[in-house]
Amino acid sequence: MASAQLSATPRDGTGKGAARTLRAQGQIPGVIYGHGREPLALAIDTRELEKLLSRIAAESTVIELSIDGGSARTLIREIQRHPFKRQILHVDFQELVVGEKVTVRLPIVLTGIPEGVRVDGGILDQTMRELEVEVDPSNIPSHVEVDVTSLRIGDSIHVRDIKLPEGVEVVGEVDSSVCVVSAPRAVVETVAPVEGEEALVAEPEVIGKAKKEEGEEEAEEK
Numbered sequence: 001m002a003s004a005q006l007s008a009t010p011r012d013g014t015g016k017g018a019a020r021t022l023r024a025q026g027q028i029p030g031v032i033y034g035h036g037r038e039p040l041a042l043a044i045d046t047r048e049l050e051k052l053l054s055r056i057a058a059e060s061t062v063i064e065l066s067i068d069g070g071s072a073r074t075l076i077r078e079i080q081r082h083p084f085k086r087q088i089l090h091v092d093f094q095e096l097v098v099g100e101k102v103t104v105r106l107p108i109v110l111t112g113i114p115e116g117v118r119v120d121g122g123i124l125d126q127t128m129r130e131l132e133v134e135v136d137p138s139n140i141p142s143h144v145e146v147d148v149t150s151l152r153i154g155d156s157i158h159v160r161d162i163k164l165p166e167g168v169e170v171v172g173e174v175d176s177s178v179c180v181v182s183a184p185r186a187v188v189e190t191v192a193p194v195e196g197e198e199a200l201v202a203e204p205e206v207i208g209k210a211k212k213e214e215g216e217e218e219a220e221e222k
Contacts, residue, residue: 002061002142006052008032008042010068019090028088032065032074034095042067042093049088053079060104060140065093073137075102096137103171104140105130108178112149116181122153123185128178131159132171139167146178156180 008030011022019029022043030042052063058076065074074093081088096102108131116122131144146162160174 004052004056004061005064007066008044011041011043014041028091030091032093032095035097035100037095057107060106098138101134101136103134105132106141107143109143109145110148110179111145112147114148114151114181116151116153120153121184122181124181126179133168134171135168141165148179151181153181153183
């Protein structure tokens with residue numbers, strides 16, 4: 001189970017004005033909620049949060065959140081970002097309760113080199129990169145490994161084929177494809193022009209030109 005630590009402080013002010021003021025002070029507004037607890041508005045240091053997010057898988061890492069001398073085991077449930085600047089606007093934490101399962105998305109990591117790639121020059125195409133599962137908070141894997149060594153051209157792996165640790169259950173469609181080994185792409189042979197013959201070069205037809213959107217609105221802030 002991957003885990004990390006983060007500090008937060010309770011905050012009194014709410015609304016757009018308070019959120020703007022908080023961000024101008026180098027902090028990010030947030031909230032913690034969960035089973036049996038009232039939602040609590042928080043303030044988190046911007047640099048500390050951005051540094052943490054740069055090195056963890058946010059959706060599957062348990063965050064030990066220190067709040068005003070106490071602590072809570074949480075998962076990050078939502079990160080709101082500005083659509084253009086990509087700055088963090090708000091973050092939601094869910095407090096975890098032992099024995100109460102949660103739904104998380106785990107990265108899928110392919111291991112090995114498929115036989116169809118190594119021997120026959122095929123191409124491995126990963127069609128799914130995350131797997132949604134239900135699991136106890138104390139037993140959240142950091143990722144899901146899928147061994148592709150035995151795959152030949154035309155072979156594929158589906159969600160139902162993945163071996164998960166005990167206590168981890170798939171949420172959603174089990175027939176979805178995770179990866180497939182395809183035949184190598186055909187090589188197009190270039191034919192030299194006949195001597196004395198003029199080569200005809202076709203001009204590309206311009207169908208339309210993309211227009212830059214104007215008047216883009218700022219994202220609604222909490």
